[in-house]
Amino acid sequence: MDLLKVDRLVKRFGAGANLKHAVRGVSFTVPRGEVLAFLGPNGAGKSTTMRMVTGYLEPDSGDALIAGASITQERRDAQLSLGYLAEGAPLYGDLTARAFLIFLAGAHGLTKSQTRWALDRVIQDARIDKVIDRPIETLSKGYKRRVGLAGALIHDPPVLVLDEPTDGLDPNQKQAVRQLIARMSEDKAILISTHQLDEVSAMCHRAVVIDGGSIVADGAPAELIRQSGADTLEGAFQTLTREEIIS
Amino acid sequence: MTQAQSETMGANLKTPPLSVSPDNHPHMGAESRRRSTIAAMTSIFGRELRAYFYTPLAYVFISVFLLALGAFTFEIGRFFDANRADLSIFFLFHPWLYLVFLPAVSMRLWAEEIRAGTLELLLTLPAPVWSLVVGKFLAGWAVAGAALLLTTPMWITVNYLGSPDNAAIALAYLMSFLMAGGYVAMSTALSALAGNQVVAFVLAVTTGFVFTAMGLPLVASGVAELFGPTAAETTRLFSFLTHFEAAQRGVLELRALLFYVGVIVLWLGLNTLWVSRRRAN
Known part of the structure; x- marks a missing residue:
């Protein structure tokens, strides 16, 4: 299909x-x-x-x-x-990664319990657990990209x-993202x-x-x-x- | 990263099916469409409110607004010299202060999204543009409302000093809040049109000034001389000032209510149009 x-x-x-x-x-x-x-x-x-x-x-x-x-x-x-990671991953720098993902989950109509599960899933998938409560503007370019990727995956499109x-x-992060994409490509x-x-x-x-x-x-x-x-x-x-x- | 770490990365948690999993959501029903619209609106509202209070913007705005309103009321309006237990002098300055302060509050609402590239994020959300517009407008209006709420010690003071008509004051507060909504809606729409904060501010102050000054007797007499009395009366009818005068006297006019609601709806409509047009470019 x-x-x-x-x-x-x-x-x-x-x-x-x-x-x-x-x-x-x-x-x-x-x-x-x-x-x-x-x-x-x-x-x-x-x-x-x-x-x-x-x-x-x-x-x-x-x-x-x-x-x-x-x-x-x-x-x-x-x-x-649809999940979309735009060029340059535009994000709200003033929000923490968690608040940003909750914002996106809400905007996609996820309930509170769905948001909780979705957060756990994308935090693990994008490996952003260490920075999840930090303001996005303080993150490195790589982490910003990963938060953007987590945002694209939040509603499991x-x-x-x-x-x-x-x-x-x-290179390590690239390898990890490639593996994530390979796993997600199944469905x-x-x-x-x-x-x-x-x-x-x-x-x-x-x-x-x-x-x-x-x-x-x-x-x-x-x-x-x-x-x-x-x-x-x-x-x-x-x-x-x-x-x-x-x- | 070790090989082991690589292998564990992305290990899926057992999650409940989301409403948007591949197999259960080809099309949104009317109910889920409504819920999703409200969810998007409240998410945008919450995000904007947070942005206002995360930065010093809201605190600075509210502080300066209160200081300026106090200075105008007591120094220029000579509130105590009037020796009246009402707030008509206090309300007199509201339109003129809103004219400057509310464009300052609202100028970033769309212009910042355009500058930072986050407009792309917003316009790819499964939400109608109008819901994003209303969410942003409500956040700006809430900041204006918070500023207005913090002026209530004035109301308490006149009650301490005399016996004011509290119903009239409550009405003036309500109409002032509605009028603030008109200025916020206008400034937010112009932020979307301009796409730049400074330009948005200048545009909003200029447009706001025109729609405020149109109610001044001086302007009305000038228009009457040039175009006749009907044109002067028509011009006055489109002014923020005109529709606030009756409320300052404690009179509730239906046409004033309709005017402010109409102004808000009109500017929200233009805002939706201008944001939607950015999709085409």
Whole structure:
């Protein structure tokens, strides 16, 4: 079952001479149990696509179905099924990590007892027990990222959209997050944007490469390497995106 | 991190199924939609109230507001020289102080979310935009209400000094609170429109000044000279000041009540529109 279905999303910014096509008809699906890497150079349209998928931005056309609910027609149903870690993990610095997670649990309509259980779960999953009662503004970048990840998981959504989930983490923390994602992928659909190609082979079943707002490749990491004629995923990425830039 | 630690990380706790687990929530029912809307609203309200009192903002605002109100009432209004057991002089300055202080309280409500990038967090919550708007508005209004509540020693003082019409004073307090709601709703909406705290403050003070000064006799006579008496009366009807005058005299006017409620609803509607429009960009 496709828990995430992205259907011909289009987004333009500006007007007249300043009109910029950020995303040009991007489509893909992510079934339950799959981790999909969303790759592309800076400015390729990754974050804009993710923002449309999560309902933060309205697409000019196209749609995304989250667990069957349309993000344009049934936004609240769709967002209830979605956990989102935004680029840079924007958080409320004045709140403690615990207060932040309680805020998110409340905003997702969790009852007090559900919130208690959910807190225990995400504190353990994101390994933030040592900093749970500290103000977020005093935390390191890595811990802030993990609090953001815990926030995305608080309502146990079936679909996760994670924009650079390991950004700012040390190698041990990265490894831990990869394991967490691998475990969660059993019953969720997970879309991950990353620049770290070693992560793609390590934790993603499939990769979609976007450049200039359009998808230029879609397949398993090994398949992308084979198709591009490169030796590594990094080589494949360079080949795929460089060709687009030249054309 | 050791291998053992790595392996234990993320070990799942036995948790009860949440309302949003993959298999039981394809669509929200009307009841769960209503509960979720209220939950989002109260969460935003609580978060904003906490933000006000976590930082010195609310304390500074309330202290300066009380000092300024005291200075205006006793020094400029000559409260004791009037030798009257009522609070009409005290209430006279409320609109003018709200005009400056309430934009200062409300300017951060949306502008700070936009600056910090947390608007993305809010707009991806499964909540209607209006519930976020109302939650933020109520938090700003609650700070205004707390400031107003702390002026009640004035009420006690006039009761000690004489025999005031307490029903009239209670009415003036109620209308002052409603009027404060109008200023907060306006300032909060302009915070969403401007997206920058300083610009939001300037916009709100300017807009508030226009909608307050429109009730001054000087402005009314100027408008009457230029556009005729009907235009002058129409202009006066849209002023915060006009609808507060009757309440200061202890008279409850239905149209004043409707005016303040209407102003709040109108600005909350504009606020919802301006936040929603950010989705398109």
